[in-house]
Amino acid sequence: MGSGSTSAMLKRERVREHLLGLIEAGRPGDAIPSERTLCAELGVSRPTLRTAVDELVATGQLLREQGRGTFVAPAKITQELAAEESAFAVPLASGSWSSRILERATIQAGARIGRRLRVSPAAELVYIARLRLVDGSPMAIEHLHFPASLVPDSLTSDELEAGDLYDHLREHHGVAVHQATQSIEPTVVNETEAAVLDVPVLSPALLIERLTTDTSGRPVEYVHSLYRGDRYRIVSRLALGSPGPGPRIRSDGHHPGIPPGDFAHDGIITSSTTGDAY
Amino acid sequence: MGSGSTSAMLKRERVREHLLGLIEAGRPGDAIPSERTLCAELGVSRPTLRTAVDELVATGQLLREQGRGTFVAPAKITQELAAEESAFAVPLASGSWSSRILERATIQAGARIGRRLRVSPAAELVYIARLRLVDGSPMAIEHLHFPASLVPDSLTSDELEAGDLYDHLREHHGVAVHQATQSIEPTVVNETEAAVLDVPVLSPALLIERLTTDTSGRPVEYVHSLYRGDRYRIVSRLALGSPGPGPRIRSDGHHPGIPPGDFAHDGIITSSTTGDAY
DNA sequence: TAGTGGTCTAGACCACGAC
DNA sequence: TCGTGGTCTAGACCACTAA
Numbered sequence: 001m002g003s004g005s006t007s008a009m010l011k012r013e014r015v016r017e018h019l020l021g022l023i024e025a026g027r028p029g030d031a032i033p034s035e036r037t038l039c040a041e042l043g044v045s046r047p048t049l050r051t052a053v054d055e056l057v058a059t060g061q062l063l064r065e066q067g068r069g070t071f072v073a074p075a076k077i078t079q080e081l082a083a084e085e086s087a088f089a090v091p092l093a094s095g096s097w098s099s100r101i102l103e104r105a106t107i108q109a110g111a112r113i114g115r116r117l118r119v120s121p122a123a124e125l126v127y128i129a130r131l132r133l134v135d136g137s138p139m140a141i142e143h144l145h146f147p148a149s150l151v152p153d154s155l156t157s158d159e160l161e162a163g164d165l166y167d168h169l170r171e172h173h174g175v176a177v178h179q180a181t182q183s184i185e186p187t188v189v190n191e192t193e194a195a196v197l198d199v200p201v202l203s204p205a206l207l208i209e210r211l212t213t214d215t216s217g218r219p220v221e222y223v224h225s226l227y228r229g230d231r232y233r234i235v236s237r238l239a240l241g242s243p244g245p246g247p248r249i250r251s252d253g254h255h256p257g258i259p260p261g262d263f264a265h266d267g268i269i270t271s272s273t274t275g276d277a278y
Numbered sequence: 279m280g281s282g283s284t285s286a287m288l289k290r291e292r293v294r295e296h297l298l299g300l301i302e303a304g305r306p307g308d309a310i311p312s313e314r315t316l317c318a319e320l321g322v323s324r325p326t327l328r329t330a331v332d333e334l335v336a337t338g339q340l341l342r343e344q345g346r347g348t349f350v351a352p353a354k355i356t357q358e359l360a361a362e363e364s365a366f367a368v369p370l371a372s373g374s375w376s377s378r379i380l381e382r383a384t385i386q387a388g389a390r391i392g393r394r395l396r397v398s399p400a401a402e403l404v405y406i407a408r409l410r411l412v413d414g415s416p417m418a419i420e421h422l423h424f425p426a427s428l429v430p431d432s433l434t435s436d437e438l439e440a441g442d443l444y445d446h447l448r449e450h451h452g453v454a455v456h457q458a459t460q461s462i463e464p465t466v467v468n469e470t471e472a473a474v475l476d477v478p479v480l481s482p483a484l485l486i487e488r489l490t491t492d493t494s495g496r497p498v499e500y501v502h503s504l505y506r507g508d509r510y511r512i513v514s515r516l517a518l519g520s521p522g523p524g525p526r527i528r529s530d531g532h533h534p535g536i537p538p539g540d541f542a543h544d545g546i547i548t549s550s551t552t553g554d555a556y
Numbered sequence: 557t558a559g560t561g562g563t564c565t566a567g568a569c570c571a572c573g574a575c
Numbered sequence: 576t577c578g579t580g581g582t583c584t585a586g587a588c589c590a591c592t593a594a
Contacts, residue, residue: 345592
């Protein structure tokens with residue numbers, strides 16, 4: 001019965017695909033059909049339809065308003081920032097990392113990624129998706145994007161692992177990486193990501209994006225990663241009070257970042273630990 | 279019908295309370311009763327019971343195994359750290375912050391918080407819960423904890439807002455705050471938090487914990503905050519490549535933190551900015 | 557085989573918003 | 576009043592695990 005295209009295709013996955021189509025098609029603020037209408041169209045019950053909508057609401061792609069309807073969520077706007085002018089040293093490990101290539105392809109940049117890498121949407125990119133593991137179990141999914149011109153076929157999986165991509169760029173293309181801009185935000189995993197990371201759907205995760213540029217400011221790498229929230233944590237130590245040496249920036253009276261305003265937190269990050277749940 | 283204690287008490291909230299009790303009582307790895315058994319005990323249908331379990335699974339407090347049962351989740355173990363040895367400067371704002379006191383009380387430290395503040399579980403603490411708003415809409419919930427001895431009654435709401443708590447500590451108690459240890463991890467909001475922050479249940483959020491100590495290393499403040507994931511993002515700029523001035527730490531061959539190992543990312547954060555969603 | 561979680565249904569009633 | 580989302584039910588069938 002039904003229509004199951006591939007093998008195991010849950011109904012709510014089909015529903016999710018359909019909803020994503022509606023989201024793509026619509027503009028922010030547009031209403032999508034009512035739940036009951038969608039149920040009829042897709043041939044599923046309301047609870048099933050609703051679990052699919054739940055996921056998209058949790059990931060911020062849809063917005064529900066009781067008595068009014070369900071709408072395509074407006075683009076993220078009000079995000080605030082937390083880190084500024086810091087000397088953020090490198091992370092330390094406490095496990096053995098490895099990785100597994102999930103996919104490797106030459107793709108077109110497309111609008112979103114093309115904009116970030118500042119290339120034409122039609123530009124060719126080398127795309128690599130890989131699973132990062134710590135002590136053998138999944139820690140993160142990384143999606144790497146490079147302009148194809150910089151990374152021909154010489155970029156083997158071995159090289160990726162060895163970590164000499166930057167050396168390669170410098171020696172063969174005269175490109176010296178210079179800096180990177182990185183953002184970190186919380187999110188929840190979808191069905192696909194959950195399966196790869198081996199966690200339940202809607203589990204918390206950290207979405208980390210990084211854009212690396214060379215000395216001339218040209219983007220050379222765009223990385224989008226998803227870290228398991230139950231295995232990853234950012235810990236930092238902040239120097240407070242005594243305006244000693246080091247950057248003691250304070251723009252105005254408030255510090256929205258850490259715990260805004262109050263307290264004289266001319267903060268400084270660092271990392272942490274913690275125990276059980278709250 | 280039913281038993282609704284206070285006013286609006288959803289069934290799944292009652293179920294959640296019951297499950298939390300089981301979790302508290304049990305030890306990690308212990309099985310809890312089967313879903314069907316719990317349904318009978320609590321007088322709810324299985325879908326209702328399951329949505330409550332879903333929430334606790336998403337927050338990492340329960341663990342389901344098909345065909346076997348549902349278990350109390352083991353304590354978080356394998357967390358890795360990301361930032362270390364940094365001079366992370368203070369955040370900048372881009373909105374006007376305000377706050378609203380949700381609760382203020384003198385409480386006993388209890389096991390978990392007592393351990394963090396290094397006081398007896400019976401020690402008295404001043405506890406303050408407040409809602410932080412940006413441009414009038416909710417951004418975060420903060421739970422502040424101070425040893426009562428350091429913060430008598432002189433700590434008014436005004437003082438909290440003005441941000442001169444640290445001055446107060448120095449002038450009246452000879453306590454000079456020195457540093458803080460902070461951790462950031464992704465999580466999802468529960469029903470209660472969702473209501474206060476005005477976001478859907480299971481929405482992503484950042485859980486930030488901070489322990490502040492004075493110059494003698496004694497803890498003076500423990501703060502537990504929950505930031506809305508759709509309004510908060512941590513952005514930073516990393517200096518790469520050229521081993522110029524500044525800390526250029528590199529423990530061994532791998533950098534598990536930022537994008538582990540590979541690439542020669544002797545990272546170094548710095549400022550901020552940000553883009554849109556992915 | 558029996559018990560567990562995983563998925564789904566068809567319908568009910570409530571609360572809220574717009575008309 | 577009507578349509579929307581919000582909650583809940585009672586029961587079905589499947590997939591997996593263990594005995």
